[in-house]
Amino acid sequence: MRHLAYPDTLAMKFLSKHIAYVAFALLGLIWGTNFIFTKWASALISAEQIVLLRVLFGFVPLLIVALARRALSWAHLRYAHHFLAMALMATALYYYAYAKGASLLLSSVAGMLSGAIPLFTFACAFVFLREEPLNRHTALGVLFGFAGVLMIARPWQAAGLNIDGVLYMVAGSLCVGCSFVYAKRFLTGLPITPLALCTYQIGTALVLIALVTHLDGIGRITTDTRAMLGLSLGLGLLGTGVAYILYYFIVQKLGAVKASAVTYIPPVIALLIGVFLAHEPVKAQDLIAVAAILGGVYILQTGRRVPA
Template sequence: MKQAAYIAFALLGLIWGTNFIFMKWAAEWISPTQIVFLRVLFGFLPILAFALARRSLSWSHLRYSHHFLVMALLATAIYYYAFAKGTSLLLSSVAGMLSGAIPLFSFVTAWLFLRAEPLNARTAFGIFLGFIGVILIARPWNSLAAGVDVSGVLYMIAGSLSVGCSFVYARRFITPLGLSPLALSTYQIGFALVLITLVTDMHGIANISLDPVALAGVILGLGLAGTGVAYILYYYIVQRLGALAASGVTYIPPVIALLIGTLLVGEPIKYLDLLAMLLILVGVYVLQSGTKKPTATPTVAAKVTP
């Protein structure tokens, strides 16, 4: 059983790591909002089917719709849009490396608003290392020469902050409800789909069909696998290995995104970028090892994907 869980662990890291190149390809044909719409639409279908099969949903849960709406905004709509927009402005490898900082923002927002996480010398050092890594990637003092769009970095940071705020909201209002992670994720993504449908300009969305690779990337890569299957895999890993071990999957996507961007797509990479990614991952490790409970797990009330 554990062997299957470790296979799922590796597969999940691989799936999340490919998200950035799929977003980059799609951004050449459609807007970030349209990318999010297609991702959420095709991600919602397998989660809904799985939730119905497990009989995890109930009409009585709809009395918590206001909470589901907030989570849909913070952990899906805003988060996915910011990452899609940021990736469209950056190299996919750079966007992937920045995604490794999500646990840092989750911890900081939890510490600021919940005061439930221990801020000690070890966690403070982890945060310091991680943010130095983010700054080295952005290089605001020389961003033009470095070929880095600072606004793209800011979008990635905004997405990470949105996830961090969703973690705080989930801890404060969602966890006490006692609903299963599968049910919570189904409601959250379903509400997000409604919201995104209302604000998405569908004009030109069919342009992506001109590129079969980009189309498959959005539907199968970001939607079916990157959102739907990824959630299901995460639940399985948490059940088999526990939340602490499952949180370690956040180390894999930045590395996968870097390998895809440099080796398969030919994106340029600098030694400073590699140092920055190393600082972010080491910072996350130090931060997690300095807390009693991992705040780095991608969360949704349950969990979120990159």
């Protein structure tokens, strides 16, 4: 029986790994569409309302899956302060800053700027953890990445890009970058599954956002079917709920290093959608900029494996 079971085991591992790569591509596609959905919704409701509805529609599937798997426990309340910190950095402030940024910028530009998230993660890790190596590779990666951000922002042009929109995108990237460092510092090793952590994080964020969001005019989102579906299904159900489930799945199957490479996909998807579907103008300088950002992230990731 053993000689029959062994090939079956190999086949299952092979299939599981390929499913993980499909999930990897799907996650990149989902995150890449977030910016155009945010742009559509921002024409009707405020950034706070966008975040409230996005988190609400994203929290429901997470809660259902977490309850089905019995991942939640009253004993986890002892870590409520960590859930609060993550809810602020990785959800409420992050989503709000990106919603404001996307409302002020072209969706393609907002998407390209999101590619800088790993750069801020490295910067926060270097400052607060002192574990990331600073060598020629990592320094070059950071230089390339932030040069790309500057090329997109073009602060030297008085009549250039909306600098407020760029600053919101940078602030959002900084928030989520710091959240990764916080999670590594305080959440690694806790007896809580990633699914439960995510559910507590999103649930706490939902409460916080509901407390500070005015509802006047929120019903306008229902006047545009495209915007309503984009917000509820694209940003909420898929972009928040399903996306977190997919992310933790590929981390489990492929490992954290390979999973982190998914950040290369959203800026490209956002750029393609902006140019070919939304007919947004794009300059050669923008293409060079996004190449610099993604190139910087690649150099940074490979540089981590090079001794300082």
